[in-house]
Amino acid sequence: MERRRFLKVSAAMGCAASVVGCNSNSKSKTTGEPWAKIGESTEIKNVGEPLTDLGPSTEVAEEGSWTACLVNCGSNCPVKVITQNGKITRIDAHTNDGKDDYDTGDVPIRACLRGRSLRQRTYAADRLKKPLKRVGDRGHGQWEEISWDQAFNEIATKAKTLSDKYGCRSIYNNYGSGAYYGFHSKSCITLAMKMGLGGYLGSYGSYSWAQYGAAAPATFPRNGSTSGTPLSQLKHSDFFMGFGFNPFEMRMSGSGQQYDMLKAIEKAGKNLKHIINVDPRYTETGLGKETQWVAVKPGSDAALAEAMAYEMINSGWVDRNSKAWIDANCLGYDKTSLENKKAALIAAKKQDEADLIDVGENYHDYVMGVGKFTEKHDAAWAAPICGVSVSEIKQLAQDLMDAQAPYIVVGGGINRHSCGEQQCRALFMLPILTGKIGNPGVSNGLMPANSGLGGGGFANSASNNAHASISCFQWPEAIERGKDFTPETDGLRSVKPGEKLGTNIKAIFNMNGNTLLNQHADVNGTRKILEDTTKCELIVVVDCWMTASAKMADYILPDTSWLETDDIAGDSYASGELGYMTFMKAAIEPMYDCRNMWDIGLGLAKAWGKEQDYTKGKTRQEWLEQAYQGVHDRYNGKGLTLPATYAEAQKVGVVKKIAVTSAPKMAELANNTTPKADGTFPIYIYSMDYANKAKTWTPWKNSTAACDQITAIPKYTPAYTETKTEINEYPFQVVEYHTKGRTHSSYHNVAWLREVVQDAAWVNPVDAQALGFNDTQMITMTSPQGAIEVMIKITDRVMPGVVGIAQGAWYLGTGATDNGLGPIGSVDKGGCSNTLTKYHPTPVAKGNPQHTIRVKLS
Numbered sequence: 001m002e003r004r005r006f007l008k009v010s011a012a013m014g015c016a017a018s019v020v021g022c023n024s025n026s027k028s029k030t031t032g033e034p035w036a037k038i039g040e041s042t043e044i045k046n047v048g049e050p051l052t053d054l055g056p057s058t059e060v061a062e063e064g065s066w067t068a069c070l071v072n073c074g075s076n077c078p079v080k081v082i083t084q085n086g087k088i089t090r091i092d093a094h095t096n097d098g099k100d101d102y103d104t105g106d107v108p109i110r111a112c113l114r115g116r117s118l119r120q121r122t123y124a125a126d127r128l129k130k131p132l133k134r135v136g137d138r139g140h141g142q143w144e145e146i147s148w149d150q151a152f153n154e155i156a157t158k159a160k161t162l163s164d165k166y167g168c169r170s171i172y173n174n175y176g177s178g179a180y181y182g183f184h185s186k187s188c189i190t191l192a193m194k195m196g197l198g199g200y201l202g203s204y205g206s207y208s209w210a211q212y213g214a215a216a217p218a219t220f221p222r223n224g225s226t227s228g229t230p231l232s233q234l235k236h237s238d239f240f241m242g243f244g245f246n247p248f249e250m251r252m253s254g255s256g257q258q259y260d261m262l263k264a265i266e267k268a269g270k271n272l273k274h275i276i277n278v279d280p281r282y283t284e285t286g287l288g289k290e291t292q293w294v295a296v297k298p299g300s301d302a303a304l305a306e307a308m309a310y311e312m313i314n315s316g317w318v319d320r321n322s323k324a325w326i327d328a329n330c331l332g333y334d335k336t337s338l339e340n341k342k343a344a345l346i347a348a349k350k351q352d353e354a355d356l357i358d359v360g361e362n363y364h365d366y367v368m369g370v371g372k373f374t375e376k377h378d379a380a381w382a383a384p385i386c387g388v389s390v391s392e393i394k395q396l397a398q399d400l401m402d403a404q405a406p407y408i409v410v411g412g413g414i415n416r417h418s419c420g421e422q423q424c425r426a427l428f429m430l431p432i433l434t435g436k437i438g439n440p441g442v443s444n445g446l447m448p449a450n451s452g453l454g455g456g457g458f459a460n461s462a463s464n465n466a467h468a469s470i471s472c473f474q475w476p477e478a479i480e481r482g483k484d485f486t487p488e489t490d491g492l493r494s495v496k497p498g499e500k501l502g503t504n505i506k507a508i509f510n511m512n513g514n515t516l517l518n519q520h521a522d523v524n525g526t527r528k529i530l531e532d533t534t535k536c537e538l539i540v541v542v543d544c545w546m547t548a549s550a551k552m553a554d555y556i557l558p559d560t561s562w563l564e565t566d567d568i569a570g571d572s573y574a575s576g577e578l579g580y581m582t583f584m585k586a587a588i589e590p591m592y593d594c595r596n597m598w599d600i601g602l603g604l605a606k607a608w609g610k611e612q613d614y615t616k617g618k619t620r621q622e623w624l625e626q627a628y629q630g631v632h633d634r635y636n637g638k639g640l641t642l643p644a645t646y647a648e649a650q651k652v653g654v655v656k657k658i659a660v661t662s663a664p665k666m667a668e669l670a671n672n673t674t675p676k677a678d679g680t681f682p683i684y685i686y687s688m689d690y691a692n693k694a695k696t697w698t699p700w701k702n703s704t705a706a707c708d709q710i711t712a713i714p715k716y717t718p719a720y721t722e723t724k725t726e727i728n729e730y731p732f733q734v735v736e737y738h739t740k741g742r743t744h745s746s747y748h749n750v751a752w753l754r755e756v757v758q759d760a761a762w763v764n765p766v767d768a769q770a771l772g773f774n775d776t777q778m779i780t781m782t783s784p785q786g787a788i789e790v791m792i793k794i795t796d797r798v799m800p801g802v803v804g805i806a807q808g809a810w811y812l813g814t815g816a817t818d819n820g821l822g823p824i825g826s827v828d829k830g831g832c833s834n835t836l837t838k839y840h841p842t843p844v845a846k847g848n849p850q851h852t853i854r855v856k857l858s
């Protein structure tokens with residue numbers, strides 16, 4: 001064997017050995033071998049490339065292509081793919097290292113362990129090879145291979161029949177975020193759907209931030225969810241407090257938020273006296289950097305915030321330090337604020353708006369338990385709810401009052417609760433009460449601002465005549481009773497008040513997404529709805545791998561991976577302050593009989609007789625060049641120097657610049673804290689929009705539970721799980737987290753990552769001892785919705801009474817066949833957290849309460 005080849009084989013074996021060594025639970029336990037099971041049961045026989053095949057045995061020149069990792073982690077890291085003889089031999093994640101000069105922006109955009117495993121992912125055993133058609137019952141794993149022409153014709157005919165019969169609102173474009181392409185995105189297919197079917201029912205919101213997206217504009221109408229202060233501003237801060245904010249496990253790219261935060265902490269030095277992480281888990285974002293870990297019960301952060309607010313108000317600190325700022329900038333702190341606003345509305349003859357104001361419903365009175373409120377929201381009230389002691393709550397409030405430049409950030413994990421909107425709004429009150437928003441180093445509580453350089457898309461367009469959208473979480477309910485959805489009952493958008501959707505969902509197109517099953521809620525309940533083919537009559541899935549969602553399809557169309565595809569990728573939505581773009585060049589030819597999204601869109605358009613509308617006489621390459629020219633016009637000369645043509649740009653590969661600088665962002669924030677002359681405010685403690693919805697909307701299923709109500713001011717509300725009966729039967733709360741080994745469910749099928757990052761249920765030693773668990777066993781977690789089996793990890797990095805599990809593992813019912821799912825209701829051996837979750841849309845966002853779970857352990 002040649003020395004070079006020997007070294008590569010040795011390196012691969014060494015890596016495999018070391019990752020196995022990392023995980024003491026992964027092998028040879030009598031209680032099970034979960035890692036082996038994942039691979040075996042999802043494998044499609046006789047497909048995939050053996051991972052030990054490292055290419056040709058004779059020396060051949062290496063080639064390198066720039067591509068990017070396009071999953072939904074918030075970054076799109078560039079990676080260089082090295083090939084020999086048309087096969088990927090390795091991923092080079094260091095070529096774009098930069099000088100690590102934070103001030104100039106010449107910093108590494110280094111892929112994390114997920115991006116570095118792209119070779120394994122591309123050659124995974126469960127790659128989809130040819131179009132597949134379901135031949136047995138839906139979800140039962142029986143398929144036949146068909147030609148592309150047959151697939152296009154049958155899908156187009158069935159979808160058109162349904163659209164003609166029920167209207168194009170019956171055709172649903174499901175949320176999917178597994179591939180952040182610029183050009184070859186799912187929008188190619190949705191464009192064809194607009195042309196061929198007249199349109200489709202769309203969705204709003206996301207499974208990540210639905211409640212956040214409803215809470216942020218209610219409080220800061222001129223800002224979105226990620227309009228917070230850049231993390232680099234931490235260098236000016238003396239106090240950091242993050243609620244469910246965990247970039248060190250979620251935003252791991254070399255230039256991403258974890259890098260920004262680490263560098264800012266280094267620069268702040270001893271001035272940053274407090275680094276406080278509030279989380280039921282001791283996360284990697286703490287882990288040696290923090291000064292304090294505050295273990296809080298899931299879903300109770302709002303109670304902690306209200307008790308801190310009580311201390312700030314009751315001590316007279318707010319009156320002395322921030323009251324004037326609050327009065328000038330915010331609506332609804334106290335009765336006077338609301339009385340003034342109400343009088344102004346009446347004077348302006350806006351009686352309907354004035355009627356939305358209940359002056360007794362103000363934040364001060366609510367927190368202090370005065371006026372119409374009888375309960376003080378003090379530390380003694382909050383401690384049993386949130387699990388933080390009275391003394392620690394008071395100390396946290398005092399530290400915040402003492403801070404000169406407090407940086408508070410509300411992470412996304414806070415919002416994925418049944419009370420998510422309330423949680424976010426209650427926590428935004430902490431920076432508001434300090435009255436320091438707009439100063440250097442101070443945040444407004446929103447997630448940090450990022451670069452946001454966009455990629456280049458397919459610039460063709462058509463109108464969507466459905467003119468309606470539902471929350472991305474509501475589609476199973478819309479299969480059952482969507483025809484009755486209205487804005488007031490179910491948050492239906494883009495229609496007139498009182499208008500009904502008028503049809504149930506009859507067809508689903510699901511592209512690059514696993515929310516058709518795995519990443520939605522209540523897997524067992526969802527399967528029951530989907531397996532009834534008289535309800536939703538057509539399900540089309542486009543993906544690269546046989547995911548749990550793909551197994552629910554009638555037709556599966558195999559997509560090319562992004563290592564087989566040219567594209568123009570931006571830096572995505574949470575990539576930190578360094579902006580970058582990658583001009584991607586396919587490293588290998590399309591594998592098997594896979595086609596890219598543009599070609600799949602073309603095939604469908606042809607079948608609907610819309611080829612000319614779709615192509616406008618241009619080839620894919622010509623459209624791609626046009627997309628590049630759009631990017632060139634947008635960015636060239638504005639901090640980036642871009643080549644004249646796409647081909648030249650592909651040779652350059654990556655361009656980068658610091659795209660968010662602290663000063664403009666802070667100036668913008670400061671401007672936003674100046675009340676406008678028209679009587680609007682930059683900050684709404686009392687939301688007029690929520691007051692209106694409280695008056696006109698009907699709670700889901702006419703529920704009277706507190707978590708299903710809408711209130712004009714932020715209030716702690718207990719989740720629907722927090723009843724005596726449920727607590728007795730299901731004593732453990734669950735906190736889901738984003739593991740380094742996956743991005744949501746993406747990369748689950750890479751066995752190496754399963755070895756490196758253990759998918760285990762984190763249980764506190766106190767609870768493990770009480771239940772007689774040892775650290776080598778599998779345990780079963782059971783909720784009212786279902787049960788999963790998972791390896792235990794006994795650790796004091798999770799608080800007692802709470803179990804931590806990584807979200808995104810692929811569902812696998814007991815006894816599942818290679819391409820099926822196993823019986824509904826059986827124990828999920830794959831450990832998908834959504835086997836435990838419930839379908840219960842939140843009151844405003846109609847979002848997913850993914851983190852509201854109670855279980856029992858056995």
Ligand code: SF4
Pocket residue numbers: 069070071073074075076077110111112113114115116251252253254743
């Ligand atoms: S998963 Fe995210 S951080 Fe990791 S390589 Fe991919 S884009 Fe980068």
